[in-house]
C-alpha cells in the first residue's frame with residue numbers, strides 16, 4: 001500500500017496515510033457495505049442527472065452505467081474485494097469504478113458523501129419499511145387463524161395478572177392484531193417521511209453547478225402519488241438530521257414491544273400453572289439436565305431481543321443528542337443500530353408467525369379456568385344496576401357476596417337465596433343466570449366487546465385487510 005494518502009478520494013492534502021489503528025477505528029465498510037445496491041442505484045441516478053444537465057457526455061454516462069452494472073454483478077455474486085483502507089462503501093465503489101473507467105472521476109460532481117449516505121439510507125428505509133410490513137402481515141395472519149379457530153373459546157382475561165373477566169381467545173388474539181395493525185400503519189408513516197431526496201444538498205450548502213434536483217429525485221423514485229419530485233427542503237437539515245433513523249428504530253421498538261407482550265402471554269399460558277396452550281416442539285427446546293423440560297425459547301428470545309431493539313433506539317437517541325449541525329463523524333455510528341433493529345425485528349416477526357401457526361389451545365383447561373363464577377362478579381353488579389340499584393351500592397353488595405363465599409370456602413353460586421337476599425333485596429330469583437358464560441358474552445355486542453358477533457365482524461375486517 002502507498003505511504004501517502006493518495007489512494008483515498010480525500011487524500012490530496014495529506015502527505016501520510018491514516019495510522020493502521022485509525023483505519024480500523026474509522027472504517028465503516030464492514031457494516032455499510034450492505035448499502036451497496038442503494039449506493040450504486042444512487043450513483044446511476046446521479047450520473048443520469050449529470051448527463052442531463054451537460055456535466056457528463058453521453059459517452060461518459062454510458063461508461064459509468066456499464067461499470068456500475070458490472071459492480072452490481074460482482075456484489076450480487078459476493079465477488080467484490082471490499083477494502084478496509086477505503087473506509088466506507090461509497091469510496092470502495094467509487095474507487096472500483098475508477099478502475100473500470102476514467103469517467104468515474106466525474107461521478108462525485110456536485111455530490112458529497114453526506115448527501116450520498118443520506119440518500120442511501122432513505123432508499124434503505126423505504127425498502128425496510130415495506131419488508132417489515134410484509135413480515136407483520138405474516139405474523140398477523142397467523143394470529144388471525146388462531147383468533148378464528150378459537151373465536152368463542154373462553155379464557156379468563158387478566159388485570160394485575162389476576163383473573164378479571166371472561167374473554168375469548170378470539171378477543172384476546174384480536175387485541176394483539178389491533179396493536180400490530182397500528183405498527184403496520186406506523187411503518188407507512190416512516191416510509192412516507194423517508195420519501196424525500198437529499199441529493200443536491202452536497203456537504204451542507206448545495207452546489208454552484210447546475211444540478212437538477214427534481215430530475216434525480218424522479219429517477220430514484222422519490223415522488224408523490226402524482227409523480228411530483230419530493231425533495232428535502234434544507235441542505236443542512238438533510239445531511240445532519242437523523243430523526244428518520246429515530247422514527248424507524250422507534251417504530252421497530254414499539255412493534256417489538258408488542259411482540260414481547262404477546263410472547264409474555266404465551267409464556268404464561270404455556271406454564272404448568274396455567275396450561276392453556278401447547279407450543280410446537282419445533283419452536284421450543286429442552287433442558288440439558290432436566291429431561292421433562294420443554295421451554296418456550298422462541299417467545300423468551302423475542303422478549304430478549306426486544307431489549308436489544310429498544311437499546312438500539314436508545315443508542316441512536318444518545319448519539320444524536322449533543323451534535324451541533326451538521327454532519328459529524330459520530331453519525332457514522334447511526335447504521336449498525338438501524339440494521340440491527342431491522343434484522344432482529346424481521347426475525348422476531350417470522351418466528352412469531354412460525355410458532356403461532358402451530359400453537360394449539362387446550363380447550364378444556366381454558367374453559368375450566370374461565371368458568372370461575374368470580375369472573376362474572378362485575379356482571380352481577382350490572383344485573384343489580386339493571387334492577388335499579390346505583391352502581392356503587394351494587395358493587396358493594398356483590399363485594400359482600402364475594403366476601404361471604406370466601407369466608408365459607410364456597411363458590412359464589414353456592415350461596416343460598418336467603419343469604420343472597422339478605423345482602424340485597426334485588427338478589428333474588430334469576431340472579432344465578434348471570435353466571436351463564438354464553439349469556440355473558442351475548443350481552444357484549446357493542447364495538448370492541450367480546451360478543452361473538454363482534455369478534456366475527458372484526459375477524460372479517462382483518463381478513464379483508466390482510467388479503468388486499
Ligand code: ARG
Pocket residue numbers: 028032088089113114117327329331332333
Ligand atoms: N461513512 C460515512 C458515514 O456513514 C459517510 C459520510 C462521510 N462524510 C464525511 N464528511 N466524512 O457517516
